[in-house]
Amino acid sequence: MLWHAIAPSRGYTKAANELVRNQRLSSDAKILLLYVQGLPAERRGVALSEHARALGITGRAYQKAKQLLVAHGYLYEWRQQGGRGFWTTEQLLANVALGPDEARRFRDGSPAPVAVSPGERNPTVGQPGGRVVGGYTPVDEELGKNSSHPPTEPAPQEAELPAPEPEDAEAERVLLSLRHVHRSLHLGVAEARKLVKLAVVWLRRGVTAAEMRRVLAGDLPVDGVRSAVGFLRHRLVQKLPEAPTPTYAPTPTPPPSPEPVLSVSPLVTCAGRGDVDEHLFRPGPGDDGETLCGPCRREAAWLVWEGKRAAQLASEAEAEVARYEDDGDPYARTPWREKFAAVRAAEAAAAATADAGGTGDAAPARPDVTVPGR
Numbered sequence: 001m002l003w004h005a006i007a008p009s010r011g012y013t014k015a016a017n018e019l020v021r022n023q024r025l026s027s028d029a030k031i032l033l034l035y036v037q038g039l040p041a042e043r044r045g046v047a048l049s050e051h052a053r054a055l056g057i058t059g060r061a062y063q064k065a066k067q068l069l070v071a072h073g074y075l076y077e078w079r080q081q082g083g084r085g086f087w088t089t090e091q092l093l094a095n096v097a098l099g100p101d102e103a104r105r106f107r108d109g110s111p112a113p114v115a116v117s118p119g120e121r122n123p124t125v126g127q128p129g130g131r132v133v134g135g136y137t138p139v140d141e142e143l144g145k146n147s148s149h150p151p152t153e154p155a156p157q158e159a160e161l162p163a164p165e166p167e168d169a170e171a172e173r174v175l176l177s178l179r180h181v182h183r184s185l186h187l188g189v190a191e192a193r194k195l196v197k198l199a200v201v202w203l204r205r206g207v208t209a210a211e212m213r214r215v216l217a218g219d220l221p222v223d224g225v226r227s228a229v230g231f232l233r234h235r236l237v238q239k240l241p242e243a244p245t246p247t248y249a250p251t252p253t254p255p256p257s258p259e260p261v262l263s264v265s266p267l268v269t270c271a272g273r274g275d276v277d278e279h280l281f282r283p284g285p286g287d288d289g290e291t292l293c294g295p296c297r298r299e300a301a302w303l304v305w306e307g308k309r310a311a312q313l314a315s316e317a318e319a320e321v322a323r324y325e326d327d328g329d330p331y332a333r334t335p336w337r338e339k340f341a342a343v344r345a346a347e348a349a350a351a352a353t354a355d356a357g358g359t360g361d362a363a364p365a366r367p368d369v370t371v372p373g374r
Contacts, residue, residue: 272296
């Protein structure tokens with residue numbers, strides 16, 4: 001890539017490389033922030049929405065840019081009600097990320113503390129004073145130098161990051177949830193996964209997710225956190241709890257039981273169909289001494305059952321014949337049709353006798369009907 005740049009001598013706005021290379025801020029948020037920082041003092045009383053409208057950033061684009069500036073500590077708003085009941089909104093836009101306490105002190109008019117005060121060596125120009133905005137110098141930039149070289153290795157995009165292991169998922173959720181506890185502890189996915197291995201050690205030592213979140217986000221510095229990754233890495237290492245001591249002896253693992261050895265029975269010649277169809281079979285468990293295979297055994301059982309059934313039917317037939325032979329009444333074994341025909345014949349004979357001159361008072365005798373044998 002060819003690179004050519006001419007530093008302007010006037011009419012420019014100086015921006016920190018940390019702000020320009022911040023991947024969490026959209027281009028609209030960066031342009032809006034730089035535009036407001038370069039305004040003259042007489043135009044800074046206008047609302048931020050008016051400046052965004054002048055840049056063509058309106059609607060949803062303006063709302064998204066404003067949310068990003070608020071989330072990362074560049075924009076603060078305070079609403080207050082005046083004496084006549086009218087509500088007013090006071091806005092603070094800074095070119096460096098500020099903590100809530102720093103922004104409140106700047107709004108109240110008190111200067112923010114600095115890490116190193118100016119010396120008292122002779123000669124001294126003016127009296128030592130504090131910086132008005134921010135509590136630290138921009139990273140990757142020194143006063144009087146303009147370094148616009150891009151980073152040697154671009155940061156990986158979120159879609160290219162490897163998926164966390166199942167045991168690391170809980171630790172990553174705890175680290176990403178710290179942004180809800182304090183704004184200065186906002187971590188990206190790539191930053192959180194750099195600290196996951198350190199946080200997993202806490203969970204393996206019995207620390208709950210809520211307790212680890214309380215330790216990491218508690219007692220924050222008054223001036224805010226300069227680097228969330230460095231601050232949390234320091235706390236994860238320095239405040240690591242001691243490993244719990246086991247209070248019981250581990251149960252020894254029993255040796256594996258040997259696999260059972262299956263015995264195979266030898267082949268036996270089936271004695272069922274002998275010379276007709278000689279075949280072999282293997283007796284099953286508990287069938288020692290068996291000489292018949294399964295099909296031949298069922299066939300033999302069926303023949304035995306048929307013999308018993310035939311003997312039972314013959315016995316019942318003999319008993320029925322004996323019962324009829326012992327009965328002296330010939331009509332007892334006569335079928336009903338033959339009985340009915342014999343009765344009709346007897347009645348017809350009695351009627352003929354009466355017509356021939358008989359009295360007809362006596363009852364007709366039962367005719368002597370020859371009943372065929374059964």
